[in-house]
Amino acid sequence: MSAILGIDIGGSGIKGAPVDTTTGKLLEDRHRIPTPEGAHPEAVKDVVAELARHFGVDGPIGVTFPGIVQHGRTLSAANVDKAWIGLDADALFTQATGQAVHLINDADAAGLAEARFGAGAGVNGTVLVLTFGTGIGSALIHNGVLVPNTELGHLWLRDKEAEGWASDRARERDDLNWKQWSKRVSTYLQHLELLFSPDLFIIGGGVSKKADKWQEHIKLERSTLVPAKLLNEAGIIGAAMMAQEGGAEPEKKGESAKKPTASRTAPKPDGKGAKKK
Known part of the structure; x- marks a missing residue:
């Protein structure tokens, strides 16, 4: 069994849970923290770090982001602070958590999870x-x-x-x-x-x-x-899948x-x- 922490950044809440990436099952109940108003990178970084401490998982962490993610950089910010645009978010969260963090677009994460463990x-x-x-x-x-x-x-x-x-x-x-x-x-x-x-x-x-x-x-x-x-768990599961593969798109x-x-x-x-x- 491979336990990887997945974190899903949403408009109203940031939630996470460790995932068994061989089965797609959450290993603990989800823990949710309200998204900071304005969703500035520094504030969101602190929440991600808090979730990492809460679960105490030692190893890579997957994080979803509601925008374009390319090679760890966030390139759009439709519903979050504009400071995300062009930011090396992988590095920001890696420094904050002390673990290797890999970002993925939120819809891409849900898609990966559904394709492997859900309706697909x-x-x-x-x-x-x-x-x-x-x-x-x-x-x-x-x-x-x-x-x-x-x-x-x-x-x-x-x-x-x-x-x-x-x-x-x-x-x-x-x-x-x-x-x-x-x-x-x-x-x-x-x-x-x-x-x-x-x-x-x-x-x-x-x-x-x-x-x-x-x-x-x-x-x-x-x-x-x-x-x-998979409903509300899809983003968490897909983020963990991405982290397990070290940021590369995993194959089914x-x-x-x-x-x-x-x-x-x-x-x-x-x-x-x-x-x-």
């Missing part, structure tokens, strides 16, 4: 994980290998960014019912089908808990769609891989998206 476990080919919340996060994975920082929520669609039109926040802002929102999501997913031809879509974020309200309304041309399984393990199982949104033989009853 054992699925070969191209898996596209999308998290619907304040925006739309994305993780593109092929045969278990992550293509980092895809940022597909920023695709231009219908004269605006997709996440400004099809995110869960857009649903609430425009007072859409689930069927109305699903029509927008279907348009977005069909566009992604044309670009990437994924074998499987995994839909995460808060909406994954309410899949019974929207899944039957999603119409796809040829891809299978399932809700995410396992002797065999299977094709996506049929779902109610799987394609029909005539190529049309299956309709719900």
Whole structure:
């Protein structure tokens, strides 16, 4: 068993737990500390260090970040302090904790976890994980290998960014019912089908808990769609996976891989998206 501490930086809370990276299971209850107002790097650094002390794990630490992460540097800061832009965050957190810290984009972390231990476990080919919340996060994975920082929520669609039109926040802002929102999501997913031809879509974020309200309304041309399984633990698990690999995108393990199982949104033989009853 390999116990790696995973830490997930969110807009309202920073939470962590040690993870058994061979099974994807949390080894202790999550510990959560409120995100400091403004989320300045120095303040967030102190919280990460506090979480490391709380669990007392000796070894590498994985940390998610809500923005672009390239070679340990944070390159965007949409919902955090602008001081993150261009920062060597790996070095900042490594110095603060005394352990080797590796950052990963939060959606990428959730995607890795879902692909190996969640809804995409054992699925070969191209898996596209999308998290619907304040925006739309994305993780593109092929045969278990992550293509980092895809940022597909920023695709231009219908004269605006997709996440400004099809995110869960857009649903609430425009007072859409689930069927109305699903029509927008279907348009977005069909566009992604044309670009990437994924074998499987995994839909995460808060909406994954309410899949019974929207899944039957999603119409796809040829891809299978399932809700995410790991929910709030996905970021912690994916961060730990990244740290175990020393910051390199980990490959999916396992002797065999299977094709996506049929779902109610799987394609029909005539190529049309299956309709719900």
